Amino acid sequence: MSATDELIDNAEHYAAGFGGPLPLPPARHVAVLACMDARLDPQAVLGLREGDAHVIRNAGGVVTADALRSLAISQRLLGTTEIILIHHTDCGMLTFTDDQFKAAVEAEVGIRPQWAAEAFSDLDEDVRQSIRRIRADPFVPHKDAVRGFVFDVATGKLTEVA
């Protein structure tokens, strides 16, 4: 039995206790952008219930072009106005450089990725970088409430950085 099979079994239990349909637009008008890290559960950390907020996640919680696409759709079509950014301690993105990663992939696959891996070396600084990228984007309309945090995977604490 694969891990996927086990998780699908879990989904049957979830459906059995499901509370019914909710409106499409997020009730709290919040979009969260967080790292994909397995130890970070943004809904649990922030006490989000189904229907509360959009949650966007990628490797690093980086403000990539795709994250900006999601934020633009979130705000323009579904009414969110606040953005919460969450990076975290012990992040995998702190353990390599883009050059190392790309060279390793090229050595194995023969093709060098045409995208940035978006590794970073300073957690707090990357949170501030993320906020700057959002502020510089022409397509995200609401930028007055963009706040950045670091989640500590050792203590479970969330600390505001910017």
Add this chain to the structure above:
Amino acid sequence: MSATDELIDNAEHYAAGFGGPLPLPPARHVAVLACMDARLDPQAVLGLREGDAHVIRNAGGVVTADALRSLAISQRLLGTTEIILIHHTDCGMLTFTDDQFKAAVEAEVGIRPQWAAEAFSDLDEDVRQSIRRIRADPFVPHKDAVRGFVFDVATGKLTEVA
């Protein structure tokens, strides 16, 4: 008090009950790619605990270049081997076309987005499209266990599509 302030208060409660550090690599060797929709909580649906799986999310749960970046990092650096894709009923991405969205943004901002909005008109077909994009990617090494699902936001049920 902003919604963000309320959610930060929730985070203090989470930290108070926090169970302590976990290993960085996902214990179940799974990466989930799901829509950012507020009504879909992939951890809750799949019964994922902290430490179990990477969770990647964007508008639509689309296999974008950034999702492929995250999947490549997840598999190459952190040992995941299975991929679970989750789209859902009543998705915002079904309610517009790329042309409409871009024209509306251009009319307001004066600049036409240089990226695809990635709207789609057929849920099941977009799940299959997603799997094809992963299979075509040269940088994601493990493609034997890529499965696609649709979550029903009215019933809470998860149905396998491909």
